[in-house]
Amino acid sequence: MDRELSATTKQANKRRLYWQIGLALVVLACAIVGFRSLLTPTLSRDKLRTAVVERGPVVATISASGVVVPEHELVITSPIQARIEQVLLKAGEQVKPGDQILLLDRAYTQLAYEKLKDEQQLNQHKSVQLRLNLRKTLNQLASQLTIKQMRVKSLQAQLEDEKYLLKIGGTTRESVKQAELNLKIAQQELQEIEHAMATERELLKADEQELGFTLDMQGRSIEELQRKMEQAEVRATHNGVITWVKNETGSTVNAGDIIARLADLSSYKVKATISDTYAGQLKPGGSAVVRINNTDMQGVVSSVEPTVTNGIVTFYVALQDKAHQLLRPNLRTDVYVELASKNDVLRVMNGPYFNNTSNHQVFVLQGNEVIRKPATLGISNVDFVELENGVQPGEVIVISDMAGYQHAEKIKLK
Structure with missing residues (x-):
C-alpha cells in the first residue's frame, strides 16, 4: 500500500529537480557559446595590415610606366651619300661644339x-x-x-x-x-x-x-x-653626350640616313606608356607625378602621340625640375596622371584590401575584434583611398587582403 511522501522527501526531490534543470541550462549555455565561438572566425593579429583614418587631400590618378629620356636630343643625318671612312668617337663619350664624331668619304x-x-x-x-x-x-x-x-x-x-x-x-x-x-x-x-x-x-x-x-x-x-x-666631317654642334653612333667603318650611308644621336644631359623628360583604355583621359597640360625611389617629382603632360601601337598610348611628361639629381637616362619610373582632387576628406592608406574588394564596406579594429562596417569609397590613388562615410577620424582600418572574410560580421584576433 502506497504511502504519502514526507515533506522532507518532497523538498529534497524538488531541490534535485532544480539542480538538474540548472545544470542543463548551464550545459546548454556553454554549448551555445562554444558553438558560436566555432562560427566566429579568428585571425592572427600579426597578419593584419592596418591604417588610421585621417583627414587630408586625395588626388585621383591613373598609373603609367615611364622611362627618363633627355629633353633635347639631336639627330645627326648624313648630308651626302658616302662611305663611312672613320669613326672618331663612340657612344657614351661627351662632346663639345666642334668635336668631330665621324668622317665620311667625300670623293x-x-x-x-x-x-x-x-x-x-x-x-x-x-x-x-x-x-x-x-x-x-x-x-x-x-x-x-x-x-x-x-x-x-x-x-x-x-x-x-x-x-x-x-x-x-x-x-x-x-x-x-x-x-x-x-x-x-x-x-x-x-x-x-x-x-x-x-x-x-x-x-x-x-x-x-x-x-x-x-x-x-x-x-x-x-x-x-x-x-x-x-658637314661630311660630322661634328657636334653643342655640348652633350653621344647616345648612338653608326660605327660600321666602310659601310655606305645615303643622304638623310641617321648616323649619330647627340643628347643634352642637362635636362630630362619622361616618356610614358599606358593602355589605350585611358587614352581619352590624357590631355596635354594635365598634371602628373613622376616617382623615382619614393621621391615624387611634379610635371605636366606635354604631348600625347596620336597613334596607338599594340593597345599602348605613348605620352611625354615635362618635369618642373628637369635637372633633378635622381634623373638618369633610361631610368624606369612610375607615372601618375592626375584626374581629380579633393582637399579635406577622410582618407586611409591604400592597400591590398581596396584592390580586391567591390563591396561598400570596411573592417574596423576594435580591441581584440575586427568589425565589419558599411562604408562608401570615393576617389583613390596609389597612396590613399577616400572614405566618404561609415568611419570616423582616428579609427583603425584593415587594409590587408580580406577576400576570405567578406561575409563575416566579426573576426576575433589572437
Missing part, C-alpha cells in the same frame, strides 16, 4: 661639285658670247639703219623734185606716184630694221635672265655641295 660629292663649277663657268662664257653676238647683230642692223635713213631722205628729196617738175609741166603724174611708192617702201624697211633692233635687245635681255637664273641655281647648288662636304 663622289667632290666630283659632282667640280662638275657643277665647270658648268657654271661654261654658262658664264655663254653669257659673254651672247652679249658679243648681240653687239655684232646690233652693229649690222645699225649700219643698215643708217643706210635706210639716208635712202629715205634721198627718196623724200626725189619726191619733192617730182612734185615741182609736175607743177611746171616737166614730168608726169605717174612719176610722182612712183616716187611716193619708193619712199613708202623705204620708210617701211626703216621701221622693220628699228623693230628688229628692239627685238634683238629683248631677246638678249630674256637670254641673259635665263642664264642669270641658271647661274644663280648653279651657285646655290655649289654652295650646298660645299656645305655638305664640310
Whole structure:
C-alpha cells in the first residue's frame, strides 16, 4: 500500500529537480557559446595590415610606366651619300661644339661639285658670247639703219623734185606716184630694221635672265655641295653626350640616313606608356607625378602621340625640375596622371584590401575584434583611398587582403 511522501522527501526531490534543470541550462549555455565561438572566425593579429583614418587631400590618378629620356636630343643625318671612312668617337663619350664624331668619304660629292663649277663657268662664257653676238647683230642692223635713213631722205628729196617738175609741166603724174611708192617702201624697211633692233635687245635681255637664273641655281647648288662636304666631317654642334653612333667603318650611308644621336644631359623628360583604355583621359597640360625611389617629382603632360601601337598610348611628361639629381637616362619610373582632387576628406592608406574588394564596406579594429562596417569609397590613388562615410577620424582600418572574410560580421584576433 502506497504511502504519502514526507515533506522532507518532497523538498529534497524538488531541490534535485532544480539542480538538474540548472545544470542543463548551464550545459546548454556553454554549448551555445562554444558553438558560436566555432562560427566566429579568428585571425592572427600579426597578419593584419592596418591604417588610421585621417583627414587630408586625395588626388585621383591613373598609373603609367615611364622611362627618363633627355629633353633635347639631336639627330645627326648624313648630308651626302658616302662611305663611312672613320669613326672618331663612340657612344657614351661627351662632346663639345666642334668635336668631330665621324668622317665620311667625300670623293663622289667632290666630283659632282667640280662638275657643277665647270658648268657654271661654261654658262658664264655663254653669257659673254651672247652679249658679243648681240653687239655684232646690233652693229649690222645699225649700219643698215643708217643706210635706210639716208635712202629715205634721198627718196623724200626725189619726191619733192617730182612734185615741182609736175607743177611746171616737166614730168608726169605717174612719176610722182612712183616716187611716193619708193619712199613708202623705204620708210617701211626703216621701221622693220628699228623693230628688229628692239627685238634683238629683248631677246638678249630674256637670254641673259635665263642664264642669270641658271647661274644663280648653279651657285646655290655649289654652295650646298660645299656645305655638305664640310658637314661630311660630322661634328657636334653643342655640348652633350653621344647616345648612338653608326660605327660600321666602310659601310655606305645615303643622304638623310641617321648616323649619330647627340643628347643634352642637362635636362630630362619622361616618356610614358599606358593602355589605350585611358587614352581619352590624357590631355596635354594635365598634371602628373613622376616617382623615382619614393621621391615624387611634379610635371605636366606635354604631348600625347596620336597613334596607338599594340593597345599602348605613348605620352611625354615635362618635369618642373628637369635637372633633378635622381634623373638618369633610361631610368624606369612610375607615372601618375592626375584626374581629380579633393582637399579635406577622410582618407586611409591604400592597400591590398581596396584592390580586391567591390563591396561598400570596411573592417574596423576594435580591441581584440575586427568589425565589419558599411562604408562608401570615393576617389583613390596609389597612396590613399577616400572614405566618404561609415568611419570616423582616428579609427583603425584593415587594409590587408580580406577576400576570405567578406561575409563575416566579426573576426576575433589572437
